[in-house]
Amino acid sequence: MTTGNEGKVTLVSAGPGDLDLLxxxxxxxxxxxxxxxxxxxxxxxxxxxxxxxxxxxxxKRGGCRSTPQAFIERLMQxxxxxxxxxxxxxxxxxLLFGRAGEELAALRNAGVTVxxxxxxxxxxxxxxxxxxxxxxxxxxxxxxxxxxxxRDHSEPDWQALAATGMTLAxxxxxxxxxxxxxxxxxxxxxxxxxxxxxxxxxxxERRVAGTLxxxxxxxxxxxxxxxxxxxxxxxxAESASFGMHPHDKEIEAQRLSA
Amino acid sequence: MTTGNEGKVTLVSAGPGDLDLLxxxxxxxxxxxxxxxxxxxxxxxxxxxxxxxxxxxxxKRGGCRSTPQAFIERLMQxxxxxxxxxxxxxxxxxLLFGRAGEELAALRNAGVTVxxxxxxxxxxxxxxxxxxxxxxxxxxxxxxxxxxxxRDHSEPDWQALAATGMTLAxxxxxxxxxxxxxxxxxxxxxxxxxxxxxxxxxxxERRVAGTLxxxxxxxxxxxxxxxxxxxxxxxxAESASFGMHPHDKEIEAQRLSA
Numbered sequence: 001m002t003t004g005n006e007g008k009v010t011l012v013s014a015g016p017g018d019l020d021l022l023x024x025x026x027x028x029x030x031x032x033x034x035x036x037x038x039x040x041x042x043x044x045x046x047x048x049x050x051x052x053x054x055x056x057x058x059x060k061r062g063g064c065r066s067t068p069q070a071f072i073e074r075l076m077q078x079x080x081x082x083x084x085x086x087x088x089x090x091x092x093x094x095l096l097f098g099r100a101g102e103e104l105a106a107l108r109n110a111g112v113t114v115x116x117x118x119x120x121x122x123x124x125x126x127x128x129x130x131x132x133x134x135x136x137x138x139x140x141x142x143x144x145x146x147x148x149x150x151r152d153h154s155e156p157d158w159q160a161l162a163a164t165g166m167t168l169a170x171x172x173x174x175x176x177x178x179x180x181x182x183x184x185x186x187x188x189x190x191x192x193x194x195x196x197x198x199x200x201x202x203x204x205e206r207r208v209a210g211t212l213x214x215x216x217x218x219x220x221x222x223x224x225x226x227x228x229x230x231x232x233x234x235x236x237a238e239s240a241s242f243g244m245h246p247h248d249k250e251i252e253a254q255r256l257s258a
Numbered sequence: 259m260t261t262g263n264e265g266k267v268t269l270v271s272a273g274p275g276d277l278d279l280l281x282x283x284x285x286x287x288x289x290x291x292x293x294x295x296x297x298x299x300x301x302x303x304x305x306x307x308x309x310x311x312x313x314x315x316x317x318k319r320g321g322c323r324s325t326p327q328a329f330i331e332r333l334m335q336x337x338x339x340x341x342x343x344x345x346x347x348x349x350x351x352x353l354l355f356g357r358a359g360e361e362l363a364a365l366r367n368a369g370v371t372v373x374x375x376x377x378x379x380x381x382x383x384x385x386x387x388x389x390x391x392x393x394x395x396x397x398x399x400x401x402x403x404x405x406x407x408x409r410d411h412s413e414p415d416w417q418a419l420a421a422t423g424m425t426l427a428x429x430x431x432x433x434x435x436x437x438x439x440x441x442x443x444x445x446x447x448x449x450x451x452x453x454x455x456x457x458x459x460x461x462x463e464r465r466v467a468g469t470l471x472x473x474x475x476x477x478x479x480x481x482x483x484x485x486x487x488x489x490x491x492x493x494x495a496e497s498a499s500f501g502m503h504p505h506d507k508e509i510e511a512q513r514l515s516a
Contacts, residue, residue: 015281015376016376018283019282020281020282020283020286021281021282021283021376022281022282023273023278023279023280023281023282023378024277024278024279024280024281024282024285025276025278025279027282028278093378093382094391095382095385095386095390095391095392095393096382096391096392096393096401097393097400098391099391099395100391101390101391101393101394101395101396101493102394102395104389104390104391114389116385116386116389117386118273118274118279118378118382118383118386118459119378119382120281120351120376120377120378121382124351124353124354124376124377124379125376127353128353128374128375128376131362131372131374132353132359132362133352133353133354133356133357133358133359133362134353134354135353135354135355135359135403135405136359136360137357137359137360137408137409138359138409141404141405141408141414142355142402142403142404142405142414142429143354143402143403144400144401144402144403144422144424145392145393145400145401145402145403146399146400146424147393147399147400150395150399151395151396156399156400157422160418160421160422161422163418164402164415164418164419164422166402166404171400201376235359
């Protein structure tokens with residue numbers, strides 16, 4: 001859908017941080033980038049893979065409006081119309097909680113060709129760090145990826161989500177971890193396994209494990225903040241006593257005494 | 259946790275099919291594999307990345323017991339105990355619906371070191387193929403990854419899942435797509451956007467789009483079967499009229515007349 005030039009935009013998923021978790025396709029696309037628009041949550045070292053590209057940082061962490069969305073969209077259009085290959089780098093997988101829907105719509109309405117390169121979303125990296133599967137056929141039928149940070153500052157219906165019995169992978173929930181765990185505990189036992197993984201899948205990864213009743217305090221004691229994934233559900237405990245932090249022992253003790 | 263030798267098992271996520279969607283880390287791990295245990299759902303060409311490894315196919319598609327789980331677990335232990343690097347390749351991301359939890363537990367109980375390499379899960383590739391985001395802040399707070407294929411042959415509580423208002427990414431649902439869409443339509447409008455993507459993220463990818471009321475018939479008419487992802491939710495329609503199949507026009511027409 002280009003209109004007379006070769007410009008295009010590729011949305012590239014930067015994965016959780018570690019450059020080794022980029023896909024081969026992402027690396028190829030970056031190598032051919034003329035312009036890179038870099039998200040705050042992506043590892044800044046990713047630009048070393050696009051040495052010839054002009055790099056523009058368009059961070060927008062935690063709802064702050066350091067770079068307005070409309071400006072980012074106009075910037076992509078402008079460069080693509082000049083015939084350039086614009087690579088828009090987003091942390092995790094670009095198609096989850098990244099406002100990719102809005103960017104795709106804006107670019108297409110402007111007649112700009114868009115391609116998408118998938119990646120590893122942070123919750124998968126969090127589970128890998130903990131050494132657990134997000135699902136376990138003994139415990140649940142699936143996993144819910146939910147953001148605690150809603151546009152209208154309302155809350156997801158935590159109790160309805162908890163009632164599904166699925167693993168919960170909560171993005172952007174650290175600022176309200178105490179209240180959301182308390183709300184979930186209205187439906188789930190306070191002994192339900194839970195974990196927090198900050199900077200999952202990166203060199204700075206830090207994690208604590210516990211239960212719905214203890215995880216907020218553990219995370220606070222360990223000084224964990226955003227960006228982090230909160231995982232809740234029985235599947236999370238399956239292997240949690242292995243190769244992890246001291247807090248993990250708690251889960252194992254609870255499992256053994258259950 | 260090795261006991262006197264250097265053997266280990268790495269669970270490697272093969273991604274949705276296209277080898278370009280492997281992570282750099284997966285490629286490195288495969289290059290150092292002595293033994294590769296290959297899942298049915300992984301692209302068989304992945305073995306070209308482990309040219310020196312002994313390859314064992316341990317397919318187990320759709321609940322058939324062609325290779326019993328316990329046998330796979332014993333096989334991994336045996337080779338790891340010989341000091342070999344065993345790479346267990348699973349389609350998509352190994353930590354979603356892959357029985358990784360059971361394999362991790364069995365290996366750890368046996369004292370075998372296990373590592374995990376993440377990848378791209380099929381639902382992300384399905385969304386990329388459709389050119390849509392799995393979430394859209396105007397439409398939903400998240401996405402539910404659910405399997406229709408349960409251990410006890412029961413069904414997930416489709417109506418409760420639908421009531422959350424989240425995007426549904428349904429794995430292993432093709433054998434019952436008609437009944438599950440009908441059940442979802444008990445809670446969601448039949449005009450809710452829906453799509454089916456078979457072999458998402460591979461060279462054989464095929465897709466149809468429509469609504470909850472029409473998608474089962476579209477998929478059947480197009481001859482789409484397993485393995486496929488069924489996506490349901492308003493976020494799915496955001497860009498669905500772009501670069502897709504004739505069926506897609508239907509969604510756009512409905513959006514315009516809505």
